[in-house]
Amino acid sequence: MSATIKDFKGWLQEICSFNSFEQVIEVVENSGKSQPGKYEARFKVRIYTGNNCYAINAVERGKEANSYLGCVASARKPRAGEDWTRGNDLPDGKLNRETWEEIKNAIIAYELVKLAKKSRGRVEKEKGICDHRSLLVGNPFQGCKPDATFVSKVCACGAIVALERQEDGTVKIA
Ligand SMILES: [Zn+2]
Numbered sequence: 001m002s003a004t005i006k007d008f009k010g011w012l013q014e015i016c017s018f019n020s021f022e023q024v025i026e027v028v029e030n031s032g033k034s035q036p037g038k039y040e041a042r043f044k045v046r047i048y049t050g051n052n053c054y055a056i057n058a059v060e061r062g063k064e065a066n067s068y069l070g071c072v073a074s075a076r077k078p079r080a081g082e083d084w085t086r087g088n089d090l091p092d093g094k095l096n097r098e099t100w101e102e103i104k105n106a107i108i109a110y111e112l113v114k115l116a117k118k119s120r121g122r123v124e125k126e127k128g129i130c131d132h133r134s135l136l137v138g139n140p141f142q143g144c145k146p147d148a149t150f151v152s153k154v155c156a157c158g159a160i161v162a163l164e165r166q167e168d169g170t171v172k173i174a
Helices: 005-014 097-111 120-127
Strands: 025-035 038-048 052-061 068-075 087-093 150-154 160-165 171-173
Touching (some): 005 097, 052 097
Antiparallel strands (some): 068 087, 150 160
């Protein structure tokens, strides 16, 4: 469905939450001209997050087929050793709600931060594949009574594991 610059301003207002439009959205260009049979209006804004800047460009034309909505993301500061900031084209298309939703989703995806790598032990525990064999390294009965047959240890995977001393002196997981 075709949309106008006025609609676009409304969509921007939706993401402002309790802030006023002017507090969080920088208007870079707001121009329009009407000519017989030829109408064009442009509205260009920048929005910012902690790390990135999103330049969004809306062009309304007489025919929706010629309208445009697009977004370019760029880092607000250069990476170490670089004197330019990296950028990426986000989705673009006709000026309509569908394109706006795509851009909005892309911005959120761009901002999501990957989780820290989990420690190997935790991953193994989650997969249920830890064999707790690391507990058998060295003498697990060190510090136990000389005649102790069983000892409990906490494996790196988080499991509490019982170890059993065999008659021949070797240790196995009970
Ligand atoms: Zn384990």
